[in-house]
Amino acid sequence: xxxxxxxxxxxxxSSCRRxxxxxxxxxxxxxxxxxxxxxxxxxxLSTPMxxxxxxxxxxxxxxxxxxxxxxxxxxxxxIVMSGYVTxxxxxxxxxxxxxxxxxxxxxxxxLLDKLxxxxxxxxxxx
Numbered sequence: 001x002x003x004x005x006x007x008x009x010x011x012x013x014s015s016c017r018r019x020x021x022x023x024x025x026x027x028x029x030x031x032x033x034x035x036x037x038x039x040x041x042x043x044x045l046s047t048p049m050x051x052x053x054x055x056x057x058x059x060x061x062x063x064x065x066x067x068x069x070x071x072x073x074x075x076x077x078x079i080v081m082s083g084y085v086t087x088x089x090x091x092x093x094x095x096x097x098x099x100x101x102x103x104x105x106x107x108x109x110x111l112l113d114k115l116x117x118x119x120x121x122x123x124x125x126x
Contacts, residue, residue: 002047003115004028006036006065007054007081012104016052019108020115033060037068045073050118054104055082055089066096077118081106 030036
């Protein structure tokens with residue numbers, strides 16, 4: 001399964017890549033919403049994918065990305081990550097169709113547990 005990690009912080013991208021590749025996932029990375037949209041558009045619709053997206057990013061935020069992605073690929077599971085967890089943020093993400101939410105910073109185990117719970121819940125398999 002491919003996982004597209006979208007975050008404007010290089011350290012988050014590299015940490016997620018290290019954690020996820022060690023578990024056998026194919027990791028794609030984007031440092032902006034625009035880059036993420038181009039990456040998603042380049043993937044065949046039949047490709048099993050999951051999106052891991054940060055909320056706070058310059059220009060366009062993760063909520064904007066979710067709106068765009070859900071129009072193109074409504075069944076694509078999205079996990080939202082944020083260092084600024086509020087009830088409003090979680091509720092907004094849920095309303096946009098987020099399959100899960102994880103607070104930053106997170107441990108490798110927390111990230112993997114969230115991925116497993118979302119893929120099970122979404123019945124999302126390769």
